[in-house]
Amino acid sequence: MELTIESALSPGGLVGHTSYLLLVVSMLMRRMWLLRILVIASSLVAITYDMVWLKDPVGVFWESLLVSVNVIQLSITWVLNHRVRLSHEEAAMVDAHLRSLDRVDQRRLLNSGLWISGETGTVLTEEGKPVTHLTYLASGGADIFCAGHRVAECVPGAFIGEMTVLSGDCATGTAVLSRPSRYWVIDAQVLRALVSRHDHIGHALKAGFADNLRDKLVRSNAQVSRTHA
Numbered sequence: 001m002e003l004t005i006e007s008a009l010s011p012g013g014l015v016g017h018t019s020y021l022l023l024v025v026s027m028l029m030r031r032m033w034l035l036r037i038l039v040i041a042s043s044l045v046a047i048t049y050d051m052v053w054l055k056d057p058v059g060v061f062w063e064s065l066l067v068s069v070n071v072i073q074l075s076i077t078w079v080l081n082h083r084v085r086l087s088h089e090e091a092a093m094v095d096a097h098l099r100s101l102d103r104v105d106q107r108r109l110l111n112s113g114l115w116i117s118g119e120t121g122t123v124l125t126e127e128g129k130p131v132t133h134l135t136y137l138a139s140g141g142a143d144i145f146c147a148g149h150r151v152a153e154c155v156p157g158a159f160i161g162e163m164t165v166l167s168g169d170c171a172t173g174t175a176v177l178s179r180p181s182r183y184w185v186i187d188a189q190v191l192r193a194l195v196s197r198h199d200h201i202g203h204a205l206k207a208g209f210a211d212n213l214r215d216k217l218v219r220s221n222a223q224v225s226r227t228h229a
Helices: 011-026 032-054 057-083 088-097 103-111 188-197 199-228
Strands: 114-118 123-125 133-146 149-154 174-187
Touching (some): 088 199
Antiparallel strands (some): 114 174, 133 174
């Protein structure tokens, strides 16, 4: 097909543009399954273009191969995700903060840490010192101290240390378990290495941290309101 303004804006040209547009949009996706679906859609449109307008069997072959590869990969991902099993504690954690990750990546992150039953008085972070672990509080509670004064309370479902664990900066407060608690913890260096290898896990964690911080601010404002009521 000769490239002219008329051919570029013809029905066939628009079909060809749509194929490339879908491919470009797929590159913007952070979720691999969505990227693959858009690549498949792009290839199907390209197959139509090659068959109807270009009469190009070579293009049809390679686009068909691309569709097949991505369908197979999606099928493998689906099988792996459905084989993953989460405990009640794990399911509550990922549903609250990590829903954007598929099951395989949720399991990869969870397996990089461990679950602990902590006693009252256990120190999780120390003000002015680097955060050595990211903590997710599944049950129990923790008090937050700044300059020796209790300033907040962390309740089940909250992260502790999330503000600085990825940057390596010092903790802004000291977190101490206020009662026997159950929590998940991951070493800061292990977490940073995991995020560097799997940036989509990092994106999901940062989104979870943002939601967690918003919830903390809402609770803090509610406590201030009750105090001054």
